[in-house]
Amino acid sequence: MDKTFLVILGMAVVTYLPRALPLVVLSKARLPEGFVRWLGFIPASVLAALLAPELFLQNGQPALGPENYKLLAALPCFFVAVGTKNMLLTVLVGVAVATILYVWF
Amino acid sequence: MLTKAGTEVGGRVVPWREFVQGAGKALPIVLGYVPIGIAYGVLAREAGLDLRTATAMSVLVYAGASQFIAAGMFGAGAGGVSIVLTTLLVNLRHALFSSSLAPRMARFSAGTAALVGTGITDETFAVASAEPAAQAHHPMFYYGLNLTSYAAWVLGSFLGAVLGPFLGRVADLPLDFALAAMFIYLLVVQVRSREVAATAFLAGALSLFLAAGCHTRWNVVLASVIAATVGAGCERWIKRSW
Numbered sequence: 639m640d641k642t643f644l645v646i647l648g649m650a651v652v653t654y655l656p657r658a659l660p661l662v663v664l665s666k667a668r669l670p671e672g673f674v675r676w677l678g679f680i681p682a683s684v685l686a687a688l689l690a691p692e693l694f695l696q697n698g699q700p701a702l703g704p705e706n707y708k709l710l711a712a713l714p715c716f717f718v719a720v721g722t723k724n725m726l727l728t729v730l731v732g733v734a735v736a737t738i739l740y741v742w743f
Numbered sequence: 744m745l746t747k748a749g750t751e752v753g754g755r756v757v758p759w760r761e762f763v764q765g766a767g768k769a770l771p772i773v774l775g776y777v778p779i780g781i782a783y784g785v786l787a788r789e790a791g792l793d794l795r796t797a798t799a800m801s802v803l804v805y806a807g808a809s810q811f812i813a814a815g816m817f818g819a820g821a822g823g824v825s826i827v828l829t830t831l832l833v834n835l836r837h838a839l840f841s842s843s844l845a846p847r848m849a850r851f852s853a854g855t856a857a858l859v860g861t862g863i864t865d866e867t868f869a870v871a872s873a874e875p876a877a878q879a880h881h882p883m884f885y886y887g888l889n890l891t892s893y894a895a896w897v898l899g900s901f902l903g904a905v906l907g908p909f910l911g912r913v914a915d916l917p918l919d920f921a922l923a924a925m926f927i928y929l930l931v932v933q934v935r936s937r938e939v940a941a942t943a944f945l946a947g948a949l950s951l952f953l954a955a956g957c958h959t960r961w962n963v964v965l966a967s968v969i970a971a972t973v974g975a976g977c978e979r980w981i982k983r984s985w
Binding site for chain 2: 649674716726730
């Protein structure tokens with residue numbers, strides 16, 4: 639077996655364990671109520687933490703002007719999401735606007 | 744035997760409807776994973792990985808950000824141990840997602856939970872946690888969601904690794920914005936109260952600060968943990984004082 643493949647196997651192991659272990663252990667445990675409430679705040683926090691750098695940074699630098707096409711494309715996405723509550727439509731509008739802005743500028 | 748609810752296997756009914764529902768929720772993820780997978784495949788080939796190795800990484804590791812980094816490290820001739828350790832650091836955030844989903848799977852066997860866990864990514868977690876907590880899903884829902892997303896990632900990677908040299912500028916189009924758009928939608932749906940809105944705002948600001956100011960890859964984990972702690976703490980404090 640060649641070395642590159644061994645490294646990939648190692649990557650697979652260290653990626654799988656954090657994915658599955660908490661699920662296996664914590665789904666069986668009786669969690670304190672405070673911890674469950676804390677976990678309830680995690681999804682929205684994670685979404686915002688993933689989104690903010692994606693939308694507001696370009697090449698690691700803050701970019702708030704019209705040259706940042708992702709930030710511009712985020713606006714129609716937001717309004718479509720609030721107005722229609724339709725995930726697929728939000729995604730299609732987002733990709734279309736982002737592509738048009740990217741090709742245009 | 745085929746019943747209205749599903750196929751009967753060994754005395755138990757397999758609800759395919761749940762599988763199809765989960766697969767349907769994965770559709771926006773597919774729109775994002777195919778182009779990003781293609782981008783990964785192109786990059787992995789440019790870094791010197793052959794078709795089999797580039798695809799094997801997607802099949803076995805299935806974690807976008809860490810695969811981009813690993814391909815770059817392979818190309819730069821980095822050592823195996825440092826590649827594995829970097830992968831561990833980048834992918835530790837999944838432990839947070841896994842913990843957050845755990846209360847929904849209290850009735851699953853340990854084996855089922857371990858199998859559902861294989862498919863946790865930023866995106867499948869975001870979609871799964873947007874489902875109402877009161878609605879108890881059958882494991883088939885998660886299998887549908889996870890398998891569809893996984894298939895899109897592997898297929899995209901393979902296509903990118905095969906077609907890389909012929910794609911040219913098409914691979915540059917911002918089709919991966921599908922995932923950002925999906926996150927925007929999910930965030931809009933998740934924000935059900937003022938406390939959650941304030942927590943999300945804090946998490947976003949912290950993450951920005953950590954990513955741009957401190958150049959750390961831990962921005963998502965640190966920002967989420969701090970913001971959720973502040974949010975849960977404030978909620979408790981407000982409920983007590985009223």
